[in-house]
Structures are given as structure tokens and as C-alpha cells.
Amino acid sequence: MRKQSAAAFDYTAMATRSAEGILLVAGVVFVASLLGIFTRPMGLLASFWPANPILLGLMIRKPRLSTPAGWTSACFAYLAADMITGANIWTTLWLTGANLAGVASGFFLFQQLPRGDQRLRRPLSIIYMFGICVIATVCSATVGSSVTKILYDRELLTGFAFWFTGDLVNLIIVLPVALTIPSPGRLQAAIMSVLHKPAFIINDWLPAIAFILSLAGSGLVGGVGAFAYSVPALLWCAVRYELFYVACCSFLYCAVQTVLVTSGLYSSFVEGDALNSIMSVRLAIVLIALGPLSVASINAARTELISRLERAVRYDFLTNSLSRREFIEQATATLAERSLSGKGTAIILMDIDHFKAINDQYGHSAGDRVLVAFTSRLSAILGKSDLMGRLGGEEFGFVLSVDNNAQAEMVADEIRKAVEELRVGHLDGSDICVTVSGGLVFTRSPTTLNINLLLTKADALLYEAKNNGRNRIVSSTA
Numbered sequence: 269m270r271k272q273s274a275a276a277f278d279y280t281a282m283a284t285r286s287a288e289g290i291l292l293v294a295g296v297v298f299v300a301s302l303l304g305i306f307t308r309p310m311g312l313l314a315s316f317w318p319a320n321p322i323l324l325g326l327m328i329r330k331p332r333l334s335t336p337a338g339w340t341s342a343c344f345a346y347l348a349a350d351m352i353t354g355a356n357i358w359t360t361l362w363l364t365g366a367n368l369a370g371v372a373s374g375f376f377l378f379q380q381l382p383r384g385d386q387r388l389r390r391p392l393s394i395i396y397m398f399g400i401c402v403i404a405t406v407c408s409a410t411v412g413s414s415v416t417k418i419l420y421d422r423e424l425l426t427g428f429a430f431w432f433t434g435d436l437v438n439l440i441i442v443l444p445v446a447l448t449i450p451s452p453g454r455l456q457a458a459i460m461s462v463l464h465k466p467a468f469i470i471n472d473w474l475p476a477i478a479f480i481l482s483l484a485g486s487g488l489v490g491g492v493g494a495f496a497y498s499v500p501a502l503l504w505c506a507v508r509y510e511l512f513y514v515a516c517c518s519f520l521y522c523a524v525q526t527v528l529v530t531s532g533l534y535s536s537f538v539e540g541d542a543l544n545s546i547m548s549v550r551l552a553i554v555l556i557a558l559g560p561l562s563v564a565s566i567n568a569a570r571t572e573l574i575s576r577l578e579r580a581v582r583y584d585f586l587t588n589s590l591s592r593r594e595f596i597e598q599a600t601a602t603l604a605e606r607s608l609s610g611k612g613t614a615i616i617l618m619d620i621d622h623f624k625a626i627n628d629q630y631g632h633s634a635g636d637r638v639l640v641a642f643t644s645r646l647s648a649i650l651g652k653s654d655l656m657g658r659l660g661g662e663e664f665g666f667v668l669s670v671d672n673n674a675q676a677e678m679v680a681d682e683i684r685k686a687v688e689e690l691r692v693g694h695l696d697g698s699d700i701c702v703t704v705s706g707g708l709v710f711t712r713s714p715t716t717l718n719i720n721l722l723l724t725k726a727d728a729l730l731y732e733a734k735n736n737g738r739n740r741i742v743s744s745t746a
Contacts, residue, residue, distance in 0.1 A: 290341045293323070293342050297346060298348055301345065303316075318442050328375065331379070342371075343364055347360055362412065366408045369408050369412075377404070387447055387448065389511065389569055394565050397444070398440065412431050433547040434550075448511045474504075476517075479501040479504075482498040502521060505560065506560040507564075511567075514560060515564070521553075582594040584657075587639050589657055595667075599615070614676035615708070617663065618664045618707075621734075621738045626638060641692045649679070673743065683706075705730060707727060707730035707742055711745065
């Protein structure tokens with residue numbers, strides 16, 4: 269009965285998640301389609317169509333939505349948005365097929381990329397994104413270009429070019445935002461951190477201020493080269509801000525410049541065939557925006573690499589405890605801080621008993637599992653202000669923020685007992701049992717705050733514990 273209830277609960281939860289996903293896709297596509305329809309000029313397709321890039325970004329970010337039900341809900345959302353605004357059913361079906369052809373082909377190609385490229389966080393990510401957007405746009409334009417011939421009596425090639433440039437512009441404007449937007453929790457945390465800064469830091473805002481001023485300058489000055497005024501400010505934003513914020517700036521830049529072009533402010537561009545001129549300039553503006561996006565993407569990849577390297581230096585890759593260098597640095601800082609406030613500190617050096625024999629008998633992979641289990645068990649015992657570092661192969665150091673030697677000995681013995689009770693499973697079904705020996709030095713005196721001296725004393729006590737039979741802690745004060 270219990271298994272059946274659990275299975276029923278899992279099925280209900282899956283059904284609920286599936287229904288929520290379908291509603292999410294339908295709602296997002298419906299609202300985005302309505303927004304695009306309201307920007308549709310008389311006699312032309314929509315000048316801004318965010319539904320396709322938003323749907324594509326949603327499917328890439330949440331692949332579990334890419335189910336027959338998910339795609340069907342998107343199809344009905346496209347149809348519903350067009351139908352309630354008075355469109356012809358056959359035209360709507362044709363346009364919906366073109367939209368889905370572009371989104372589906374883009375989704376398939378993005379699925380071939382590593383996760384980092386899907387989130388635009390690798391050096392060539394923007395190039396890959398641009399190439400996929402071109403292919404996806406060709407697919408949608410091939411299906412949808414005939415609509416312009418039937419509805420607006422334009423040449424097929426002209427219809428293809430208009431659909432292609434419009435859809436490509438929409439994808440490159442909106443898709444980077446959709447792919448890089450943080451989760452609601454992270455976005456809220458980022459906003460709160462800005463709002464609660466102790467002081468207004470002008471350097472943080474200078475790139476954004478320069479960008480806004482450059483956009484205003486484009487509109488006020490006008491002329492042939494006005495759409496390029498914002499490029500330096502965009503590049504400044506790209507090297508100072510996270511990728512998502514740069515994507516938002518790129519979106520704003522493209523949106524404002526496109527409005528200025530279509531409004532006729534850059535009139536020197538629009539000579540002869542106005543439609544072709546506008547298409548050409550819109551495409552040029554979007555291609556210019558790829559530069560800052562590429563810079564931001566490379567900067568994000570560099571930042572992530574530096575973060576990973578810093579973590580590799582600070583933490584042991586196997587046990588996730590502090591490295592020897594980081595342990596000594598943090599231990600020195602802790603000792604100094606607690607000495608100033610007159611509080612005590614305990615330094616413990618521990619060895620896993622007969623660790624070499626474990627490696628010889630069970631293999632090094634078993635030894636690694638013992639180290640991981642050891643540190644995982646101890647993490648649950650140590651306090652938030654305590655430190656644990658891997659100083660050698662099976663040698664670990666601890667810094668305990670305690671009030672007296674008796675309290676330090678109690679924590680150390682709790683660690684020893686927890687390890688003694690630890691059982692690490694082996695591939696042959698047997699359990700590997702381990703014990704530890706340790707040397708503990710308690711101090712509150714400023715004259716003994718040299719961490720290397722304290723570790724040397726703890727090491728001597730550790731060897732005394734080993735010589736006295738192991739599985740014990742020997743302590744002293746300094």
C-alpha cells in the first residue's frame with residue numbers, strides 16, 4: 269500500500285508539473301504574440317515579434333517543456349492571439365506554421381551545443397547563437413514568405429527578405445535576454461543587494477549613464493552615423509556588467525535605434541526603396557549589437573574560469589575542505605581576531621589511522637571514498653565559525669572557536685567517536701571501518717599565535733597519540 273501511495277503521489281506530481289508547464293508555455297506565447305500583433309503596421313507583418321525568441325529561450329532553458337503537449341500549447345497560443353484580433357484562420361495557420369518551423373529548428377540546433385554555449389557563457393557562444401538564428405530564420409522565412417505574396421501582393425523574394433530580416437532582428441534582440449535572465453530568486457537577490465548598498469557608488473553606474481546619454485544623443489543629433497553613437501558605451505557596459513544586463517542594454521539599444529530608423533529620423537538612409545533601406549539599417553544595427561554581446565560573453569567565460577581557478581586553489585578538489593594554504597591563512601586570521609577579543613582557540617591535527625593499509629587492501633578509490641565520508645561526517649559536527657582543511661594525504665587540520673580547553677577536548681572526542689562509528693561501503697559488500705588520532709593545542713595567549721608553531725606542537729601530540737595506541741586525542745595548552 270505504501271509503494272502504491274508513493275507511486276500515485278509521484279504520478280500526481282508529474283501530472284501537476286506537466287500541466288503547469290503547458291499553461292506556462294501557452295500563457296507566455298499568447299501574451300508575447302498579442303504584443304507583436306499590436307506593433308503590426310497596416311499592410312505589413314509585425315515590426316516587433318517577441319513570441320518566437322521568448323518561446324525558443326523558454327524551451328532551451330527548460331527542455332522538459334519540449335513535449336508534444338508543450339509544442340501543441342504553443343501552437344494554440346499563436347492561433348488564439350491571432351484569432352481574437354480578427355485574423356483569417358487560414359492565414360493564421362500559415363503564420364503559426366512558419367513561427368513554429370523557426371523555433372523548432374532553432375531549438376534542435378541549440379540542443380546540440382554544450383550547456384555553457386546555450387547560456388552564452390563561452391567565447392564562441394554568440395557566434396553559435398548568430399549562426400543558429402540565421403538557420404532558424406531561413407526555415408521560418410521559407411514557410412512564411414509566401415504570405416506576403418498572397419496578402420500584400422509583394423514579390424516572393426521581397427517577402428522572404430522582409431521576413432528574414434525581421435525575424436532575425438527579433439531573435440538577436442530578445443533571445444540573449446531570454447537565455448541569460450537569472451532565476452527569480454537570484455534576480456531578486458541582485459536587486460536587493462543594489463538597493464541596500466551602504467553608499468551610492470558612481471563608478472558602478474557610469475557605464476549605464478553613458479549608455480543612456482548616448483541613446484539620447486542619437487535621437488537629438490540624428491544623421492548618417494547617429495546609430496553608432498552608443499557603441500563605445502555598450503562596450504563599456506560589456507566589460508563592467510554581467511551578461512544579462514548587457515543583453516538588456518543591447519535590447520534597449522536595438523529597440524530605440526529601430527524606432528528612430530522607422531520614424532524617419534535617419535532620413536539620409538531612406539532613399540529610393542524605403543522598405544529595403546529600413547530592412548538594411550535594422551539588420552546593421554542588430555549586427556553592431558553582436559559586438560558588445562560577444563565581449564560580455566567572453567568576459568563571463570573569463571570570470572567563471574577565474575572563479576573555478578580560485579576555488580581550486582582555496583579548496584581540496586576531493587573533500588571540498590580548505591587547501592593547506594587557505595587553511596593556514598584563515599587560521600591565522602581567526603587566531604588574531606579571537607585574541608583581540610580575549611577568546612580562546614583550539615588547533616587540532618588529525619590523521620586517519622592506517623590509511624595506507626586501507627589503500628593497499630581496498631584500492632585507492634576506496635581510500636578516496638573514506639576521505640569523502642570522513643569530511644562529510646565532520647562537516648555536520650563543526651560549527652559555522654570552525655575551520656577544516658586537508659593538509660596532506662590523510663592529514664587534516666581543524667580550528668575550533670571554543671572558550672576553554674575542556675570544550676575543545678569534548679568537540680575533538682565527538683569527532684573521534686563519529687569517525688569510529690563511520691562505515692564506508694566497499695564494492696565487495698563489506699564495510700571499511702576507520703579511526704583517527706589527533707593532537708590538540710588550546711591557546712588564548714597572543715604570544716603563541718604563530719599558526720606554524722601551533723601546528724608543530726599539535727603534530728608532536730598527534731605522534732604521541734599514535735604511539736599510545738591510536739584512536740585517541742592528546743591535548744595540551746600553549
